[in-house]
Amino acid sequence: MERNYDVVVVGGGAAGLSGALTLSRARRSVLVVDSGEPRNAPAGHVHNYLGREGTPPGRLLAIGRDEVASYGGEFTDGAVTSLTRVDDGFRVALADGREVVARRLLVATGLVDELPDVPGVAQRWGRDVLHCPYCHGYEVRDQAIGVLATVGPLAVHQALLFRQWSEDVVLFLNGVDAPDPERAEQLAARDVRVVAGEVAALEVEDDRITGVRLASGEVVPRRAVVVGPRFWARADLLAGLGLEPVEQLVEGHVVGTHIPADPTGATKEPGVWVAGNVAGAQAQVITSAAAGLTAGAAINADLVAEDTRRAVARRR
Known part of the structure; x- marks a missing residue:
């Protein structure tokens, strides 16, 4: 009824x-x-x-x-x-x-x-693949953080935000256009390294992220990865x-x-x-x-x- x-x-x-x-x-x-x-x-x-x-x-x-x-x-x-x-x-x-x-x-x-189609991202989502610094920034403080560019200049904003929680932040362009001169200067001033090239996958060992692997085969050690869904x-x-x-x-x-x-x-x-x-x-x-x-x-x-x-x- x-x-x-x-x-x-x-x-x-x-x-x-x-x-x-x-x-x-x-x-x-x-x-x-x-x-x-x-x-x-x-x-x-x-x-x-x-x-x-x-x-x-x-x-x-x-x-x-x-x-x-x-x-x-x-x-x-x-x-x-x-x-x-x-x-x-x-x-x-x-x-x-x-x-x-x-x-x-x-x-x-x-x-x-909608997460980036990068192997490892969906599997680690909500644990050590993050997007919100206020939700998880403190939990990854002082760790090696990678920011995976997904939506234009927003990745620069994310990188500068997470820089508040760690001195070791790397921005992976992953095919996105390089930052304009003003944003590039901001990143450099805050010691955020920019890495060009496609990201192939996240490296995971012992149930946690250990690095970001580029299409070239290079692995950049990281403990947490930030994405912009x-x-x-x-x-x-x-x-x-x-x-x-x-x-x-x-x-x-x-x-x-x-x-x-x-x-x-x-x-x-x-x-x-x-x-x-x-x-x-x-x-x-x-x-x-x-x-x-x-x-x-x-x-x-x-x-x-x-x-x-x-x-x-x-x-x-």
Whole structure:
């Protein structure tokens, strides 16, 4: 039988759970649908999350689930196969064949990282292949760090950032154009060495990176490698509601996509909110959680306004 909820939250990461917690505490009926594919699953710990510094990602999600459940929030594990607008809101079809109806939707499906096609990168991703200095910079402090250029001048920015954590940073151009004179001077001033030539693979021994192997056969010893993925919003579900991801540009280069929304997470489609990495690639765990809270509060306010309109109509 069809179940009706005030809100269905699609995605059970930090953004989705935070939104669900806010709404459950507002005494809304909430269902969280989670496919169990957190983006940060390969990482050992969550950082820069005040009060939860160093918590393993899976542990943080388990704590969040318990908190939501304690206020009556419900969960179902699996995927959402379609979202359809109906008179009462939205019909949400689940992979197990069930359907539920929601008055409002909060979509927090995150993103997919498109990694460079270099052997070893995907296998070491989230451990000693990194992209965010604030997430992992301290953990590779004072180590030999390699930055693998992927998206134009952004690699220079990454190299200069990671230079804050280590005096031994090498930028591998890997077929990307050499830095312009201004950027080259910046790198030289910070003692960041630039290595031309294609990167063939990462060298791995004893379950950790030991170097970067060039197509020439030369191996440059490194203990950690930084890459710049492209970030593609997990937003296919929203196409049926008329919401399409747009390109996210940095210095004229496409670094990924996101679903546009206002500061509360409200999209152009009435009744649909987004939060977390589906709305912005730069959101870290704590900012995704904050976005979920903001969206949850906005959704509740929208429902209060609707409930009030209906109450006034009945009174009249």
